[in-house]
Amino acid sequence: MARLLNFFKKDTFSDRLQKIKSGDSEEREKLIQEYIPFVIKTVSNHINRYLESENSEEYSIGLEAFNEAIDKYESSRGNFISFAELVIKSRITDYLRKVKKHSMTLSIDQLEKGEEKWSHDNLRTEDFTERIALKDEIQILEKRLSAFEISFQDLVEEAPKHSDTRGKAIEISKYIVGHQELKDELMRKKTLPSSRLVQETNVTIKMLKRSRKFIIATALILDSDLDGLKQYILGSKGGVSHGL
Numbered sequence: 001m002a003r004l005l006n007f008f009k010k011d012t013f014s015d016r017l018q019k020i021k022s023g024d025s026e027e028r029e030k031l032i033q034e035y036i037p038f039v040i041k042t043v044s045n046h047i048n049r050y051l052e053s054e055n056s057e058e059y060s061i062g063l064e065a066f067n068e069a070i071d072k073y074e075s076s077r078g079n080f081i082s083f084a085e086l087v088i089k090s091r092i093t094d095y096l097r098k099v100k101k102h103s104m105t106l107s108i109d110q111l112e113k114g115e116e117k118w119s120h121d122n123l124r125t126e127d128f129t130e131r132i133a134l135k136d137e138i139q140i141l142e143k144r145l146s147a148f149e150i151s152f153q154d155l156v157e158e159a160p161k162h163s164d165t166r167g168k169a170i171e172i173s174k175y176i177v178g179h180q181e182l183k184d185e186l187m188r189k190k191t192l193p194s195s196r197l198v199q200e201t202n203v204t205i206k207m208l209k210r211s212r213k214f215i216i217a218t219a220l221i222l223d224s225d226l227d228g229l230k231q232y233i234l235g236s237k238g239g240v241s242h243g244l
Contacts, residue, residue: 013080014075016031017070017073017080020070021070021071028067028070031070032063032066032067032070035066035084036063038066038081038084039059039062039063039065039066039088040059040062042062042084042085042088042089043058043059043061043062043088043092046088046089046092046093047092047096057095057162057163058092058095061091061092061095062088062091062092064091065084065087065088065090065091065092066084066087066088068087068091069083069084069087069088070084072087134228134229134232137226137227137228137229138152138229140224140226141217141220141221141224141226141229144220144224145216145217145220147190148190148191148213148216148220149190150213150216150217154213155213155214155217158210158211158212158213158214159211159214160210160211160214165207165211166214168203168207168211169207169211169214169215169218170218170233170234172197172201172203172208172211172215173215173216173218173219173222174222175197175200175201176192176193176197176215176219177219177222177223181196182196182197183219183223186216186219191212191216192208192212192215192216194208218233221233
């Protein structure tokens with residue numbers, strides 16, 4: 001009811017924005033909370049599906065974009081809601097392009113035929129020679145993974161879905177490659193040195209089990225001369241530190 005009444009007060013919204021821009025963090029939080037339904041609706045309409053707020057990258061990006069709109073809005077830009085909607089859609093579009101660029105689905109059958117299958121959210125490599133080189137690297141990786149009884153289908157099905165989990169898994173792979181004893185144990189036993197990793201890092205057994213094949217595959221890539229795949233892996237991580 002209080003929010004409804006506020007719409008009838010002249011310049012109330014402008015006054016609130018001014019307070020926020022002056023450093024009132026409590027007022028900022030209140031405004032964001034009030035407009036969460038607007039954020040969810042805007043993002044859902046843009047991605048053509050209902051947005052699950054929990055564990056959703058799009059939801060987090062939408063909130064960040066709304067917060068950005070608060071900071072950048074000026075009365076000369078017109079209606080705030082229209083401006084905020086524009087910022088949210090722009091940031092979601094940027095995110096979707098990034099996902100499309102850094103995600104790929106591999107078909108083993110088509111690789112054996114000398115072809116590639118790229119899904120709508122695949123890795124886009126504009127230069128044809130780079131695509132051929134990447135396919136060659138994938139075939140090399142396939143052979144190396146077979147020694148660990150890991151297939152590309154396993155990776156497609158079991159790779160971490162959330163960016164935070166994926167980034168954490170990549171950090172674990174880097175940790176293994178950076179420690180000779182751990183790397184030797186991985187290569188010798190063909191499995192993760194789980195006990196050592198739990199002792200030496202802040203990772204859990206549960207996380208290692210869920211991401212085991214992805215971590216192993218990433219470690220093999222990082223400890224190789226497969227530069228195309230290595231660049232892809234490091235690029236998908238985004239350079240974020242996860243505290244290992």
